Amino acid sequence: MKTRIIALLLALVALVTVPYWMPGAYYINVTSQILFYAIFALGLNILAGYGGLVSLGHAGLLGISAYAAAYLLHAGFGHPVAIIIALIAGLISMAVYAVLSLRTTGIGFIMITLALGEIIWGLAYRWISITNGDNGINVHSRPMPFGFSLASPTAFYYATLVVFLVCIVIVTIFVRSPLGAALMGTRDQPRRMNALGYHVWAIRFWACMLSGLLTAIAGVLFVYYNQFISPQAVDLTASAEALLMVISGGAGTLLGPIVGAALVVIVKSVVSGFIERWNMLLGAIFVVIVIFMPEGLVPGTARLWRLAWRQFGTSRDDDAAAPSKAGAEQ
């Protein structure tokens, strides 16, 4: 427990001081990306990790919030209105998603979410009067909360960090709550949960809504970070990348999606500068994770650490026992 608190404090200090030790604005921007993608992955993790409902259409939901904010800003609305309506649009879309896709689970759920995601991509691409098609929508400014401009990479990073920390707290509280426990129960034994008196569908629906809220928040941060949104942000690859973040980091863990988001964003934004075929590298990393740590990087590392620690303890016990054994033989 003490070690965990110290690790958390160190992580917090590292995050708060990022602008001071990161070598340049580009890397601060990369860290901002990691944070809002981590929020996105945390949202997907609520469903895929804790609820056992793998969604392949989450980028579509992120896109709806991002497009809503961009469209409203472009139409001349203020930032607070654009942000609030974008979040509401994300939640309403998630409710529609949930009502349609929660009719089934497993492969059926994956296929329905995939189809819904593709519909949103199609709309983003073809509904030109609203989305400006392939050209996308530009956002000309970032908000100024309490008079602080978020135009600089450092200011935007701190704003993203605050939102990220709030999201982490929300997810932590949810996971430890009775509703969180019920969601995990519906993932493991839905039939049993039903027989115990739980409304399995409703539990999953509320989990979808929390996932939708986090996804919508990530969507707003995404559009403000890029100051641009186009159909590329809502395509199947984007949904698959989010799923990759969750699975590679460790589905059903708090830290896993954050580590997964860091991995994907670093390979995409940093390593791609050095390796042309970074997609292949990302694929190879994923294959290695699946082979050696099928449960994901975070739980896998914890498992290997425990194993190494146990073996170290055993070898130390053997070393300690060896002289006394030799003495006894003499």
Next chain:
Amino acid sequence: MSALTLTNLCKSFGGLHVTRNVNLNVAPGERRLIIGPNGAGKTTLFNQITGELTPDSGQIALLGSDITRVPSRRRPHLGMARTYQIITLFPQNTIVHNVSLALLGLSPLRWNPFIDLKRQGHITERAHEALKRVGLGHIAERPLSQTSYGERRRVEIAMALAQNPKVLLLDEPFAGLSIDERHDVHELLMAIPRDVTMVMIEHNMDVALEFAERITLLHFGEVIVEGTRAEVVADPRTREVYLGH
């Protein structure tokens, strides 16, 4: 007023009639045994009583109220609990967490996304009490994955009892148990107070006959014999379709 009443219950899967005009009247506090050869429709009958399957026709009444169309998730709230033939638990969690989930299922707290479940002392306390009742209090914090089959069977019963049911449906509670474990579970079931009505499906006749006050014999989805233990065992039809000669 009966604890459980089934009236002309029918269920078919395509052309296969798995329940044919089943009538059953279980008195409050009664220990009822349902027997029958494999494929007789015993578990299907249980699934209709608990609402996992909807009967094609007929009526199910629990404590005098018609529950035929009540969703299965509502039935535990009305006083019905069940155990499964194939143990259905949460192996990633501790034993006490499994029982806590059973308690939460009937509590409005289950919708709460803000409070810490581990800090809900009254839930944990009641879960520990239920586990003590089935003799598992000393291993309450053990992960379920590190328990024996017999212990898991008792966890299932603890989960059902934790919900303070009026009617408890037990689907083959002795299946897969060793002789000692069977004895323990038998003792445990015999100790359940009379305010709980119990209906049990069981093939293991040694322990089941000791438990039963009345027996219903199902064959191809039909009740062919019903009566006291002595009456059913003595009936030639029981010997013919189930006990053998």
